[in-house]
Amino acid sequence: MTETHKKRPEFRNINAFKDLTTYRLPLAGWVSILHRASGAMMFLLLPFIVWLFDTSLSSEISFTRFSSAFVVGIGFCPAWFVKLVVLALIWAYLHHLCAGVRHLYMDTHHAVSKEFGKSSAIVTLSISWILTIGLGAKLFGLY
Amino acid sequence: MSVNYGSKRVVVGAHYGLKDWLAQRVTAALMALFTLVLLLQIIFTSGDMGYDKWASIFNAEWMKTLTFTVILSLAYHAWVGMRDIWMDYIKPVGIRLLLQIFTLVWLVGCAGWAIQVLWRL
DSSP: OTTTSOOOOOOOSOOTTTTGGGSOOOHHHHHHHHHHHHHHHHHHTHHHHHHHHHHHHHOHHHHHHHHHHTTTOBTTBOHHHHHHHHHHHHHHHHHHHHHHHHHHHHHHSSOOOHHHHHHHHHHHHHHHHHHHHHHHHHHTTOO | OOOOSGGGOOOOSSOOSHHHHHHHHHHHHHHHHHHHHHHHHHHTSOSOOOHHHHHHHTTSHHHHHHHHHHHHHHHHHHHHHHHHHHHHHOOOHHHHHHHHHHHHHHHHHHHHHHHHHHHHO
16 A cells, blocks of 8 residues: 555755745735844844944034944945945834834734735835835935 | 633743743834834924934933833843744754854843943933
8 A cells, every 4th residue: 555655745954045945925924034034134233223323422523423424434334335234224124113013913903814914014015115215315315 | 620721721830932922012012102202303303403403302311211211122122033033043052042142142232332322411
């Protein structure tokens, strides 16, 4: 009997490069993994965030150093790179906030359907990206 | 015997993760509120946001206390998040312990730095 049975496929270690790249992640899945990634990104850039907080608040002199970071840069880092990092932080914060509010909504409402998962994911991505683009334009001096 | 499964389960003894799950939600709500408070203050300051206006926001004692609470909330919130990430992806216990220690030192250091910024003003 065991000879005629097809051997059950076994899925062992998923290879991040060979297997993960072949899966189609639904929108809700993207929101979720980006929620985790944005959180990790903010965690890694936390000292930079506290540095921004520190230099902007400590004194008039440190404040000029803070504002000059966006004009001439910091040390060997050019200003456009500083702005790019800050833009990434803006996106990370906005996405994490919107996806987090989505989580809180799901926590407080019992029934969450698959359709709601997709629609709320679209709302989350729309709000966070629109705000990111808006604030990014301000950051890069477009208005 | 009385019902002691499902919702009537006696939740005592083992660590169920409920405290951290709830703490993440509560700290998140607090930080969202803080964002709103800060945003409103920024929007409603007339004129250019120079050093004076910016520092005056954080001069008020209530704002310092609120910011202090938010910094601590952020540290706890980030700890739960990072602990979840290590728990999901790092299987060797020794490496995971090292990363957890690094995370805690990182968070405590940043929190300490940010807090002393507040009271140096």
